[in-house]
Amino acid sequence: MALTKEQIAQRIAKELKDGFYVNLGIGIPTLVANYIPQGIKVVLQSENGLLGMGPFPYEGEEDPDLINAGKQTITTIPGSAFFDSAMSFGMIRAGKVDLTVLGAMEVNENGDIANWKIPGKMVKGMGGAMDLVASAKNIIVAMMHTNPKGESKLLSKCSLPLTGVGCVKKIVTDLAVLDVTPQGFKLLETAPGISIEEIIQKTSGKLIVEGKIPEIQF
Amino acid sequence: MNKIVAGAIEAIKDIRDGSTIMLGGFGLCGIPENCISALVEKGVKDLTCISNNAGVDDFGIGLMLQKRQVKKMISSYVGENAEFERQLLSGELEVELIPQGTLATRCMATGYGMPAIFTPAGIGTEVAAGKEIRNFNGKEYLLEYAFEVDFAIVKAWKGDADGNLVFRATARNFNPLMAMAGKITIAEVEELVPAGELDPNIIHTPGIYVHRIFQGKNYLKRIEQKTVIRRN
Numbered sequence: 001m002a003l004t005k006e007q008i009a010q011r012i013a014k015e016l017k018d019g020f021y022v023n024l025g026i027g028i029p030t031l032v033a034n035y036i037p038q039g040i041k042v043v044l045q046s047e048n049g050l051l052g053m054g055p056f057p058y059e060g061e062e063d064p065d066l067i068n069a070g071k072q073t074i075t076t077i078p079g080s081a082f083f084d085s086a087m088s089f090g091m092i093r094a095g096k097v098d099l100t101v102l103g104a105m106e107v108n109e110n111g112d113i114a115n116w117k118i119p120g121k122m123v124k125g126m127g128g129a130m131d132l133v134a135s136a137k138n139i140i141v142a143m144m145h146t147n148p149k150g151e152s153k154l155l156s157k158c159s160l161p162l163t164g165v166g167c168v169k170k171i172v173t174d175l176a177v178l179d180v181t182p183q184g185f186k187l188l189e190t191a192p193g194i195s196i197e198e199i200i201q202k203t204s205g206k207l208i209v210e211g212k213i214p215e216i217q218f
Numbered sequence: 219m220n221k222i223v224a225g226a227i228e229a230i231k232d233i234r235d236g237s238t239i240m241l242g243g244f245g246l247c248g249i250p251e252n253c254i255s256a257l258v259e260k261g262v263k264d265l266t267c268i269s270n271n272a273g274v275d276d277f278g279i280g281l282m283l284q285k286r287q288v289k290k291m292i293s294s295y296v297g298e299n300a301e302f303e304r305q306l307l308s309g310e311l312e313v314e315l316i317p318q319g320t321l322a323t324r325c326m327a328t329g330y331g332m333p334a335i336f337t338p339a340g341i342g343t344e345v346a347a348g349k350e351i352r353n354f355n356g357k358e359y360l361l362e363y364a365f366e367v368d369f370a371i372v373k374a375w376k377g378d379a380d381g382n383l384v385f386r387a388t389a390r391n392f393n394p395l396m397a398m399a400g401k402i403t404i405a406e407v408e409e410l411v412p413a414g415e416l417d418p419n420i421i422h423t424p425g426i427y428v429h430r431i432f433q434g435k436n437y438l439k440r441i442e443q444k445t446v447i448r449r450n
Contacts, residue, residue, distance in 0.1 A: 046388070047318065048244040048245075048247070048388050048391050049244075049388050049390050049391050050387075050388055055447065056445045056446055056447050057446055057447070058446060058447055058448070058449050059446040059447070059448055059449070060446075061446075062441060062444055062445075062446055063387065064246075064247065064439035064440070064441050065247060065248070065375075065386050065387040065388060065389040065439070066387045066388055067244070067245065067247050067388055067441070067442070067443075068388075070443065071245040071246075071247075071298065071442040071443045072443040072444075072445035073441055073443070073444055073445050073446065074445075082385075082387055082388065082390055083390070084322075084385075084390050084391065084392070084393070084394045084395055084422075085244070085270070085318070085319075085321075085322035085391045085392050085395060086322040086323055086325070086326040086395050088319075088322070089318065089319030089322050089323060090319075090323075092319065093319060093337065093338070093339075112342070120307070123303065123306060123307065123315070124295060124296055124297030124303065125293060125294050125295035125296050125297065125315040126294060126295070126315060126316075126317055126318075126345075127294050127295040127317075127318050128294070128317070128318040128319060129317075130317040130319075130320075130339040130340050130343060130345060131317050131318060131319030131320070131337075131339040134337075134338040134339045134340070134341060135338060135339070161343065161344055162342055162343045162344075163343060164341075164342060164343065165341065165342030165343075166342075
Protein backbone atom coordinates (compact mmCIF):
# COMPACT_ATOMS: atom_id res chain seq x y z
CA MET A 1 0.00 0.00 0.00
CA ALA A 2 1.25 3.48 -0.83
CA LEU A 3 1.98 5.56 2.26
CA THR A 4 -0.47 8.17 3.48
CA LYS A 5 0.73 11.75 4.06
CA GLU A 6 0.82 10.97 7.78
CA GLN A 7 3.02 7.94 7.17
CA ILE A 8 5.42 9.93 4.97
CA ALA A 9 5.74 12.38 7.85
CA GLN A 10 6.19 9.55 10.31
CA ARG A 11 9.06 8.07 8.28
CA ILE A 12 10.77 11.46 7.99
CA ALA A 13 10.49 11.93 11.75
CA LYS A 14 12.81 8.97 12.17
CA GLU A 15 15.61 11.18 10.82
CA LEU A 16 15.27 13.56 13.77
CA LYS A 17 17.98 13.56 16.43
CA ASP A 18 18.01 14.99 19.92
CA GLY A 19 18.94 18.67 19.89
CA PHE A 20 18.09 19.21 16.23
CA TYR A 21 16.83 22.60 15.07
CA VAL A 22 14.37 21.90 12.29
CA ASN A 23 12.39 23.92 9.74
CA LEU A 24 9.22 22.28 8.44
CA GLY A 25 7.66 23.62 5.24
CA ILE A 26 3.94 23.91 4.60
CA GLY A 27 1.92 20.85 3.57
CA ILE A 28 3.07 17.32 4.41
CA PRO A 29 6.21 18.55 6.23
CA THR A 30 4.15 20.19 9.00
CA LEU A 31 2.87 16.73 9.94
CA VAL A 32 6.41 15.68 10.93
CA ALA A 33 5.88 17.67 14.16
CA ASN A 34 3.28 15.09 15.23
CA TYR A 35 5.80 12.23 15.15
CA ILE A 36 8.85 13.52 17.01
CA PRO A 37 10.30 10.42 18.69
CA GLN A 38 9.80 10.09 22.45
CA GLY A 39 12.61 11.18 24.68
CA ILE A 40 14.32 13.60 22.32
CA LYS A 41 14.03 17.39 22.16
CA VAL A 42 13.68 18.93 18.72
CA VAL A 43 13.28 22.69 18.34
CA LEU A 44 11.09 23.75 15.43
CA GLN A 45 11.92 27.00 13.69
CA SER A 46 9.19 29.11 12.17
CA GLU A 47 10.71 31.42 9.55
CA ASN A 48 8.54 34.37 10.59
CA GLY A 49 10.51 34.70 13.80
CA LEU A 50 10.14 31.91 16.36
CA LEU A 51 12.32 29.10 17.65
CA GLY A 52 10.38 26.57 19.69
CA MET A 53 7.10 26.28 17.84
CA GLY A 54 4.57 24.40 19.93
CA PRO A 55 1.31 22.66 19.06
CA PHE A 56 -1.84 24.42 17.91
CA PRO A 57 -3.65 26.24 20.75
CA TYR A 58 -6.86 25.09 22.39
CA GLU A 59 -10.04 26.65 21.02
CA GLY A 60 -10.44 30.09 22.54
CA GLU A 61 -6.75 30.48 23.39
CA GLU A 62 -5.51 31.46 19.94
CA ASP A 63 -3.28 34.57 19.82
CA PRO A 64 -3.32 36.62 16.60
CA ASP A 65 0.27 37.74 17.26
CA LEU A 66 1.48 34.14 17.35
CA ILE A 67 1.41 32.37 13.99
CA ASN A 68 3.62 30.06 11.94
CA ALA A 69 4.94 30.43 8.39
CA GLY A 70 1.69 29.00 7.05
CA LYS A 71 -0.25 31.75 8.92
CA GLN A 72 -1.77 29.21 11.35
CA THR A 73 -2.16 30.03 15.04
CA ILE A 74 0.34 28.18 17.22
CA THR A 75 1.81 28.19 20.73
CA THR A 76 5.28 28.34 22.23
CA ILE A 77 7.17 25.80 24.37
CA PRO A 78 9.61 26.18 27.29
CA GLY A 79 12.77 27.64 25.78
CA SER A 80 11.05 29.45 22.91
CA ALA A 81 12.47 32.70 21.55
CA PHE A 82 11.14 35.42 19.24
CA PHE A 83 13.30 37.38 16.80
CA ASP A 84 13.00 39.38 13.58
CA SER A 85 12.96 38.14 10.00
CA ALA A 86 16.60 39.03 9.26
CA MET A 87 17.80 36.99 12.21
CA SER A 88 15.48 34.19 11.15
CA PHE A 89 16.97 33.91 7.71
CA GLY A 90 20.41 34.65 9.10
CA MET A 91 20.32 31.52 11.21
CA ILE A 92 19.20 29.57 8.15
CA ARG A 93 21.88 31.07 5.90
CA ALA A 94 24.64 30.56 8.47
CA GLY A 95 23.86 26.86 8.72
CA LYS A 96 22.42 26.75 12.23
CA VAL A 97 19.32 24.83 11.19
CA ASP A 98 20.08 21.10 11.17
CA LEU A 99 17.26 19.86 8.97
CA THR A 100 14.80 21.33 6.50
CA VAL A 101 11.79 19.36 5.30
CA LEU A 102 9.82 20.68 2.37
CA GLY A 103 7.41 19.66 -0.32
CA ALA A 104 8.13 19.73 -4.03
CA MET A 105 6.49 19.61 -7.41
CA GLU A 106 9.60 18.23 -9.08
CA VAL A 107 13.01 16.97 -8.03
CA ASN A 108 15.70 15.92 -10.48
CA GLU A 109 18.55 13.42 -10.23
CA ASN A 110 20.97 16.30 -9.66
CA GLY A 111 19.09 17.32 -6.51
CA ASP A 112 17.50 20.37 -8.12
CA ILE A 113 14.06 21.22 -6.73
CA ALA A 114 11.06 23.05 -8.16
CA ASN A 115 8.34 23.91 -5.66
CA TRP A 116 7.28 27.50 -6.07
CA LYS A 117 5.86 28.37 -9.47
CA ILE A 118 3.73 27.01 -12.29
CA PRO A 119 4.09 29.70 -15.00
CA GLY A 120 0.79 31.26 -16.00
CA LYS A 121 -1.09 29.26 -13.37
CA MET A 122 0.38 29.50 -9.91
CA VAL A 123 2.66 32.38 -9.13
CA LYS A 124 2.24 32.82 -5.40
CA GLY A 125 5.88 33.55 -4.70
CA MET A 126 8.78 31.62 -3.24
CA GLY A 127 8.51 32.79 0.37
CA GLY A 128 11.44 31.35 2.31
CA ALA A 129 11.93 28.28 0.15
CA MET A 130 14.88 29.56 -1.89
CA ASP A 131 16.71 30.65 1.25
CA LEU A 132 16.12 27.29 2.89
CA VAL A 133 17.30 25.17 -0.03
CA ALA A 134 20.33 27.39 -0.69
CA SER A 135 21.68 27.13 2.82
CA ALA A 136 20.20 24.22 4.73
CA LYS A 137 22.68 21.59 5.89
CA ASN A 138 20.29 18.74 5.26
CA ILE A 139 17.21 18.82 3.06
CA ILE A 140 14.54 16.13 2.93
CA VAL A 141 11.73 16.39 0.42
CA ALA A 142 8.29 15.00 1.32
CA MET A 143 6.08 14.46 -1.69
CA MET A 144 3.90 12.10 -3.69
CA HIS A 145 5.91 10.00 -6.17
CA THR A 146 3.67 11.06 -9.06
CA ASN A 147 1.53 14.13 -9.72
CA PRO A 148 -2.29 14.06 -10.03
CA LYS A 149 -1.88 13.25 -13.76
CA GLY A 150 0.19 10.17 -12.87
CA GLU A 151 3.44 11.69 -14.18
CA SER A 152 6.69 11.09 -12.30
CA LYS A 153 7.92 13.86 -10.02
CA LEU A 154 11.40 12.41 -9.89
CA LEU A 155 12.94 13.56 -13.14
CA SER A 156 16.17 13.82 -15.14
CA LYS A 157 15.45 17.47 -15.70
CA CYS A 158 12.93 19.73 -14.00
CA SER A 159 10.43 21.40 -16.31
CA LEU A 160 9.17 23.93 -13.78
CA PRO A 161 11.05 27.03 -12.55
CA LEU A 162 13.67 25.98 -10.03
CA THR A 163 13.75 26.84 -6.34
CA GLY A 164 17.34 25.67 -5.95
CA VAL A 165 20.04 23.54 -7.55
CA GLY A 166 21.91 20.51 -6.31
CA CYS A 167 20.42 20.76 -2.83
CA VAL A 168 18.08 17.87 -2.10
CA LYS A 169 19.68 15.00 -0.16
CA LYS A 170 16.85 12.63 0.59
CA ILE A 171 13.31 12.11 -0.67
CA VAL A 172 10.43 10.33 1.02
CA THR A 173 7.43 9.66 -1.23
CA ASP A 174 4.29 7.63 -0.82
CA LEU A 175 6.14 4.76 -2.52
CA ALA A 176 9.76 4.93 -1.42
CA VAL A 177 12.69 6.45 0.44
CA LEU A 178 15.47 7.57 -1.88
CA ASP A 179 18.83 9.30 -1.60
CA VAL A 180 20.10 11.75 -4.20
CA THR A 181 23.62 10.67 -5.16
CA PRO A 182 26.10 11.85 -7.81
CA GLN A 183 25.00 8.81 -9.85
CA GLY A 184 21.27 9.61 -9.55
CA PHE A 185 18.36 8.62 -7.31
CA LYS A 186 19.22 5.63 -5.11
CA LEU A 187 16.40 3.49 -3.81
CA LEU A 188 16.79 2.89 -0.06
CA GLU A 189 13.42 1.58 1.11
CA THR A 190 10.04 0.68 -0.39
CA ALA A 191 6.58 1.28 1.05
CA PRO A 192 5.12 -1.96 2.39
CA GLY A 193 3.63 -4.00 -0.45
CA ILE A 194 4.92 -1.71 -3.21
CA SER A 195 7.00 -3.48 -5.86
CA ILE A 196 10.36 -2.26 -7.07
CA GLU A 197 9.01 -2.54 -10.61
CA GLU A 198 6.31 0.01 -9.83
CA ILE A 199 8.86 2.41 -8.39
CA ILE A 200 11.14 2.01 -11.43
CA GLN A 201 8.19 2.59 -13.73
CA LYS A 202 7.12 5.73 -11.86
CA THR A 203 10.62 7.23 -11.57
CA SER A 204 11.55 9.15 -14.68
CA GLY A 205 15.07 10.11 -13.65
CA LYS A 206 18.04 7.77 -13.27
CA LEU A 207 17.31 5.27 -10.49
CA ILE A 208 19.88 2.99 -8.90
CA VAL A 209 18.54 -0.23 -7.39
CA GLU A 210 21.25 -2.28 -5.72
CA GLY A 211 20.98 -5.24 -3.44
CA LYS A 212 18.00 -6.17 -1.33
CA ILE A 213 15.78 -3.18 -0.66
CA PRO A 214 14.04 -3.26 2.74
CA GLU A 215 10.52 -2.08 3.42
CA ILE A 216 9.94 1.19 5.31
CA GLN A 217 9.72 0.57 9.07
CA PHE A 218 7.83 2.95 11.34
CA MET B 219 11.84 66.56 20.23
CA ASN B 220 8.24 65.83 19.49
CA LYS B 221 7.59 62.63 17.61
CA ILE B 222 4.05 62.02 18.77
CA VAL B 223 1.31 62.62 16.21
CA ALA B 224 -2.42 62.40 16.80
CA GLY B 225 -3.09 59.45 14.53
CA ALA B 226 -2.64 57.76 11.19
CA ILE B 227 -4.02 60.64 9.11
CA GLU B 228 -1.42 63.03 10.47
CA ALA B 229 1.28 60.37 10.33
CA ILE B 230 0.90 59.83 6.58
CA LYS B 231 0.18 63.42 5.60
CA ASP B 232 3.17 63.83 3.30
CA ILE B 233 2.96 60.48 1.55
CA ARG B 234 2.33 61.44 -2.07
CA ASP B 235 1.44 59.62 -5.27
CA GLY B 236 4.41 57.64 -6.51
CA SER B 237 6.02 57.12 -3.10
CA THR B 238 7.92 53.96 -2.20
CA ILE B 239 6.76 52.63 1.16
CA MET B 240 7.73 49.69 3.30
CA LEU B 241 4.95 48.07 5.32
CA GLY B 242 5.70 45.73 8.18
CA GLY B 243 3.94 42.48 8.90
CA PHE B 244 3.88 38.81 8.00
CA GLY B 245 0.52 37.86 6.53
CA LEU B 246 -1.91 39.84 8.67
CA CYS B 247 0.31 39.54 11.74
CA GLY B 248 1.92 42.78 12.86
CA ILE B 249 0.52 44.92 10.05
CA PRO B 250 0.05 48.69 10.53
CA GLU B 251 -3.75 48.56 10.29
CA ASN B 252 -4.41 52.22 11.08
CA CYS B 253 -1.97 53.57 8.49
CA ILE B 254 -3.23 51.19 5.83
CA SER B 255 -6.81 52.41 6.46
CA ALA B 256 -5.58 56.00 6.27
CA LEU B 257 -3.76 55.35 2.99
CA VAL B 258 -6.91 53.80 1.54
CA GLU B 259 -8.97 56.76 2.77
CA LYS B 260 -6.48 59.28 1.40
CA GLY B 261 -6.51 57.56 -1.99
CA VAL B 262 -2.80 58.11 -2.64
CA LYS B 263 -1.79 56.05 -5.67
CA ASP B 264 1.01 54.78 -7.97
CA LEU B 265 2.68 53.42 -4.87
CA THR B 266 5.57 51.01 -4.79
CA CYS B 267 4.99 48.83 -1.72
CA ILE B 268 7.65 46.70 -0.12
CA SER B 269 6.00 44.16 2.14
CA ASN B 270 6.41 40.43 2.65
CA ASN B 271 2.80 39.71 1.74
CA ALA B 272 -0.17 41.51 0.19
CA GLY B 273 -2.74 40.84 2.87
CA VAL B 274 -5.96 39.08 1.98
CA ASP B 275 -8.57 40.26 -0.51
CA ASP B 276 -10.47 42.40 1.98
CA PHE B 277 -7.86 43.28 4.60
CA GLY B 278 -4.36 44.66 4.91
CA ILE B 279 -2.65 45.70 1.69
CA GLY B 280 -5.45 43.87 -0.14
CA LEU B 281 -7.60 46.96 0.51
CA MET B 282 -5.07 49.14 -1.33
CA LEU B 283 -4.94 46.66 -4.20
CA GLN B 284 -8.74 46.69 -4.48
CA LYS B 285 -8.60 50.45 -4.94
CA ARG B 286 -5.78 50.13 -7.47
CA GLN B 287 -3.46 52.28 -5.38
CA VAL B 288 -0.44 50.04 -5.88
CA LYS B 289 1.65 50.28 -9.03
CA LYS B 290 4.31 47.84 -7.92
CA MET B 291 4.62 45.25 -5.15
CA ILE B 292 7.87 43.86 -3.87
CA SER B 293 6.99 40.76 -1.84
CA SER B 294 8.00 37.18 -1.18
CA TYR B 295 4.60 35.50 -1.11
CA VAL B 296 1.18 36.61 -2.24
CA GLY B 297 -0.73 33.35 -2.07
CA GLU B 298 -3.47 34.47 0.30
CA ASN B 299 -4.75 37.21 -1.99
CA ALA B 300 -6.67 36.11 -5.06
CA GLU B 301 -7.08 39.68 -6.34
CA PHE B 302 -3.31 40.14 -6.18
CA GLU B 303 -2.67 36.94 -8.10
CA ARG B 304 -5.23 38.01 -10.69
CA GLN B 305 -3.71 41.50 -11.12
CA LEU B 306 -0.28 39.87 -11.37
CA LEU B 307 -1.25 37.28 -13.99
CA SER B 308 -3.12 39.90 -16.05
CA GLY B 309 -0.23 42.34 -16.01
CA GLU B 310 -2.19 45.13 -14.27
CA LEU B 311 0.21 45.11 -11.36
CA GLU B 312 3.99 45.11 -11.54
CA VAL B 313 5.35 42.54 -9.13
CA GLU B 314 8.81 41.67 -8.00
CA LEU B 315 8.77 38.38 -6.09
CA ILE B 316 11.92 38.00 -4.07
CA PRO B 317 13.06 35.39 -1.56
CA GLN B 318 11.88 36.20 1.95
CA GLY B 319 15.38 36.11 3.43
CA THR B 320 16.64 38.39 0.67
CA LEU B 321 13.78 40.80 1.37
CA ALA B 322 14.53 40.82 5.10
CA THR B 323 18.26 41.21 4.63
CA ARG B 324 17.93 43.97 2.04
CA CYS B 325 15.76 45.88 4.54
CA MET B 326 18.43 45.25 7.16
CA ALA B 327 21.22 46.39 4.83
CA THR B 328 19.31 49.60 4.11
CA GLY B 329 18.98 50.30 7.82
CA TYR B 330 22.57 49.33 8.56
CA GLY B 331 23.95 51.69 5.93
CA MET B 332 25.27 48.89 3.73
CA PRO B 333 24.74 49.37 -0.01
CA ALA B 334 24.53 45.67 -0.78
CA ILE B 335 24.68 42.12 0.51
CA PHE B 336 25.57 38.72 -0.81
CA THR B 337 23.19 35.79 -0.44
CA PRO B 338 23.02 32.31 -1.99
CA ALA B 339 19.22 32.38 -2.18
CA GLY B 340 18.14 32.17 -5.81
CA ILE B 341 21.41 30.91 -7.32
CA GLY B 342 20.52 28.71 -10.29
CA THR B 343 16.98 30.12 -10.52
CA GLU B 344 15.25 32.95 -12.38
CA VAL B 345 15.93 35.19 -9.36
CA ALA B 346 19.59 35.25 -10.40
CA ALA B 347 18.86 36.66 -13.88
CA GLY B 348 20.93 39.73 -14.66
CA LYS B 349 22.59 39.82 -11.25
CA GLU B 350 26.24 39.79 -10.33
CA ILE B 351 27.41 36.43 -8.96
CA ARG B 352 30.48 36.02 -6.84
CA ASN B 353 32.17 32.94 -5.48
CA PHE B 354 33.20 32.86 -1.84
CA ASN B 355 34.95 29.75 -0.53
CA GLY B 356 33.63 27.65 -3.39
CA LYS B 357 29.98 28.72 -3.06
CA GLU B 358 28.10 31.12 -5.34
CA TYR B 359 26.29 34.18 -4.01
CA LEU B 360 24.07 36.82 -5.61
CA LEU B 361 24.76 40.51 -5.13
CA GLU B 362 21.55 42.14 -3.87
CA TYR B 363 21.13 45.84 -3.20
CA ALA B 364 19.72 47.85 -0.34
CA PHE B 365 16.32 49.45 -1.01
CA GLU B 366 15.55 52.98 -2.10
CA VAL B 367 12.62 53.79 0.13
CA ASP B 368 10.80 56.96 1.20
CA PHE B 369 8.61 55.84 4.09
CA ALA B 370 8.58 52.84 6.40
CA ILE B 371 5.33 52.13 8.21
CA VAL B 372 5.63 49.73 11.12
CA LYS B 373 3.43 48.30 13.84
CA ALA B 374 4.75 47.73 17.37
CA TRP B 375 3.31 46.53 20.67
CA LYS B 376 4.64 49.34 22.85
CA GLY B 377 6.38 52.57 22.04
CA ASP B 378 7.43 55.63 23.92
CA ALA B 379 7.46 59.37 23.21
CA ASP B 380 11.07 59.09 22.00
CA GLY B 381 10.14 56.49 19.39
CA ASN B 382 11.61 53.48 21.17
CA LEU B 383 9.72 50.35 20.16
CA VAL B 384 9.00 46.93 21.62
CA PHE B 385 7.41 44.19 19.53
CA ARG B 386 5.35 41.19 20.55
CA ALA B 387 5.66 37.55 19.55
CA THR B 388 5.60 36.88 15.80
CA ALA B 389 4.12 40.33 15.13
CA ARG B 390 7.74 41.47 15.16
CA ASN B 391 8.87 39.90 11.81
CA PHE B 392 9.87 42.68 9.35
CA ASN B 393 8.92 45.64 11.53
CA PRO B 394 12.28 46.29 13.26
CA LEU B 395 14.16 46.00 9.96
CA MET B 396 11.86 48.33 8.07
CA ALA B 397 11.87 50.78 10.98
CA MET B 398 15.61 51.12 10.53
CA ALA B 399 15.37 51.45 6.76
CA GLY B 400 12.83 54.23 6.31
CA LYS B 401 13.94 57.76 5.45
CA ILE B 402 10.83 58.66 7.38
CA THR B 403 9.64 55.92 9.75
CA ILE B 404 6.10 55.97 11.06
CA ALA B 405 5.25 53.70 13.99
CA GLU B 406 1.78 52.85 15.20
CA VAL B 407 1.71 51.18 18.59
CA GLU B 408 -0.84 49.45 20.79
CA GLU B 409 0.41 51.22 23.88
CA LEU B 410 2.14 54.61 23.80
CA VAL B 411 3.94 55.52 27.02
CA PRO B 412 6.05 58.45 28.22
CA ALA B 413 9.82 58.28 27.78
CA GLY B 414 11.28 56.48 30.78
CA GLU B 415 8.60 53.86 31.17
CA LEU B 416 10.22 51.33 28.87
CA ASP B 417 13.23 49.50 30.33
CA PRO B 418 16.22 50.28 28.03
CA ASN B 419 17.21 46.59 28.27
CA ILE B 420 14.12 45.43 26.45
CA ILE B 421 13.87 47.96 23.64
CA HIS B 422 13.99 46.27 20.22
CA THR B 423 14.15 49.38 18.05
CA PRO B 424 15.84 52.50 19.47
CA GLY B 425 13.98 55.73 18.86
CA ILE B 426 16.69 57.18 16.60
CA TYR B 427 15.05 55.26 13.76
CA VAL B 428 11.52 56.49 14.38
CA HIS B 429 10.30 59.91 13.24
CA ARG B 430 6.59 59.74 14.00
CA ILE B 431 4.73 57.63 16.53
CA PHE B 432 1.09 57.43 17.52
CA GLN B 433 -1.28 55.49 19.71
CA GLY B 434 -3.12 53.13 17.39
CA LYS B 435 -6.72 52.08 17.89
CA ASN B 436 -9.41 49.53 17.02
CA TYR B 437 -7.03 46.79 15.97
CA LEU B 438 -8.92 43.93 14.36
CA LYS B 439 -5.88 41.60 14.38
CA ARG B 440 -7.53 39.21 12.00
CA ILE B 441 -6.34 35.62 12.00
CA GLU B 442 -5.85 34.12 8.54
CA GLN B 443 -5.82 30.44 9.52
CA LYS B 444 -7.35 29.89 12.91
CA THR B 445 -6.02 26.45 13.78
CA VAL B 446 -6.96 25.00 17.14
CA ILE B 447 -7.30 21.72 18.97
CA ARG B 448 -10.35 20.82 20.97
CA ARG B 449 -10.05 19.95 24.61
CA ASN B 450 -11.15 16.37 25.36
